[in-house]
Amino acid sequence: xxxxxxxxxxxxxxxxxxxxxxxxxxxxxxxxxxxxxxxxxxxxxxxxxxxxxxxxxxxxxxxxxxxxxxxxxxxxxxxxxxxxxxxxxxxxxxxxxxxxxxxxxxxxxxxxxxxxxxxxxxxxxxxxxxxxxxxxxxxxxxxxxxxxxxxxxxxxxxxxxxxxxxxxxxxxxxxxxxxxxxxxxxxxxxxxxxxxxxxxxxxxxxxxxxxxxxxxxxxxxxxxxxxxxxxxxxxxxxxxxxxxxxxxxxxxxxxxxxxxxxxxxxxxxxxxxxxxxxxxxxxxxxxxxxxxxxxxxxxx
Ligand SMILES: C[S@@+](CC[C@H](N)C(=O)[O-])C[C@H]1O[C@@H](n2cnc3c(N)ncnc32)[C@H](O)[C@@H]1O
Numbered sequence: 001x002x003x004x005x006x007x008x009x010x011x012x013x014x015x016x017x018x019x020x021x022x023x024x025x026x027x028x029x030x031x032x033x034x035x036x037x038x039x040x041x042x043x044x045x046x047x048x049x050x051x052x053x054x055x056x057x058x059x060x061x062x063x064x065x066x067x068x069x070x071x072x073x074x075x076x077x078x079x080x081x082x083x084x085x086x087x088x089x090x091x092x093x094x095x096x097x098x099x100x101x102x103x104x105x106x107x108x109x110x111x112x113x114x115x116x117x118x119x120x121x122x123x124x125x126x127x128x129x130x131x132x133x134x135x136x137x138x139x140x141x142x143x144x145x146x147x148x149x150x151x152x153x154x155x156x157x158x159x160x161x162x163x164x165x166x167x168x169x170x171x172x173x174x175x176x177x178x179x180x181x182x183x184x185x186x187x188x189x190x191x192x193x194x195x196x197x198x199x200x201x202x203x204x205x206x207x208x209x210x211x212x213x214x215x216x217x218x219x220x221x222x223x224x225x226x227x228x229x230x231x232x233x234x235x236x237x238x239x240x241x242x243x244x245x246x247x248x249x250x251x252x253x254x255x256x257x258x259x260x261x262x263x264x265x266x267x268x269x270x271x272x273x274x275x276x277x278x279x280x281x282x283x284x285x286x287x288x289x290x291x292x293x294x295x296x297x298x299x300x
Contacts, residue, residue, distance in 0.1 A: 004060055005100040007034025008289040009233055012276045013094060014038045016231045016296035022046045023091030026082075026223075028075040028216065031100040033060045036068075039094070043067060049085065051075045053124040056102065074124065076212040078219045093220045094231040097213070097239055099123065099203070101288055111203065113195045116176040121199075121206045131202045135172045140164060150201035150210070150238060158185075159198065175199075200236060213239060217246045221267055224299040230268070235291045240275070247297040268297035 007013075013035060017025065021044035027036045030052040039048050040063075047067050052058070053074045061070035071081050075095065082090070099111055103123065107115035110131055119131030134146070140160055147156035159182075166172060166181050179195060186194045204210060220230050230247070234240040245254040250267040257265045275293035283290045 004032030004057075004102045005034060006286045006288070007032070007038075008096065008286065008292045009276060009278055009282070009294045010034060010038060012294055013096070013231050013233060014042070016271060016276075016294065017092040017094060017229050018298075019043065020046065020091055024049070024087055024089070026078070026090055026093045027051070028078070028093060028095040029097060030057050030061055030070065031096065032057070032102065033063075035094055035096060036061070040065065040068060046091075047087075049082070049087070049090075051078070051081070054100075054103065055125060056106075057100070074212055076215045076219075078216055079223065082223065088223075089225045090223050090228060091225055092229040092231070093224065094233075095216065096233045097209075098235045104288075110175055111199070113175065113179065113192070113199060116174050118173060119175055119178060119202065121203045123207050127206065129206060131206050132171075132173055134202050134205050135163060135178060136167050146201045146205045147198070150204040151197040152238065153197065153201075204238070210238070210242070213242055214246075214252060217243070221246075221250070221299065226299055228299045229271070229296060230299070231294070231296050233292050233294045235293075240293050240295075243295050244275075247295055267300055269300055271296040271298055 017039065019025065019039060019042040021042065023046045025039050025046065025048050027039060027048065027050040030036055030050040036048060036050050049069045049071065050061060051071050051073055055072060058070060058072050069085065073081055103109060104112050108117050110117050110120040119135060121131040143160045143163060144156050147153040147159055153159065162181050163172065172178055182194065224230060232243045234243055242252055245252050247268050247270060248266065249256050259265055272295050275295050278289040278292055
């Protein structure tokens, strides 16, 4: 098993890209390079351009291959970076969203509930805002918004009240400071689920994940050639809803526009009507795959 990250739904994702040996492909989330490595195996005269905003991922991409280009940028810079490299169109794009196992298990970065560390949560160390800032400086309204929008807490008032009450006395710096606030008020059998959602909402806010995902999807639509494929793996319902709506309707409102004759107007043909999920065996071998959903569409 790769130490950095075990690629999820590898075969289905690569098959979904429908790789042309001389095409141009983009891996927007390089991580440990598991998906990239398979793409490269399928290329002859084509190119693979990979993005990762985490400086740590770069060391996995030191490959001696002149058909491979690695870019240490947020994937919201997709268009700009491709213009710089003078690529106008691409044949396929893959995004395997979220964090890598390496990021989770680095006990200095604050992504994991398991380790006590500063609530950093920045995938890109150059970002100005970290989790400590969000938890200690965000207003009551801003905190309420992130818990609702990023983790579907229906009524986050008790979470917001508890954080504000605590931070008025002591600042909340570490993952365990944050967990301790709720240790007694949340029944133990719900701890994992509750803290996972709490941490998820802060991480999404720190990395501006919703905004960059939407921006990337729009840019992907522009860049793909007709019949080019878009392959996205998401790990929670907030992301998956966005991807599903965009692939089905070409917008984020899940509303299908129709032409004069009542035919749906959509920029994509759906290759997966329902998402592909990992087999029980894959989940057994790699528990991090358990919430993965793979969706594939083709530009019309
Ligand atoms: C789930 S891992 C990808 C794993 C990879 N497919 C593999 O097989 O090793 C997600 C990676 O995407 C990166 N990432 C997440 N959001 C990003 C963004 N907006 N721009 C660039 N990289 C991003 C993370 O830093 C992380 O390394």
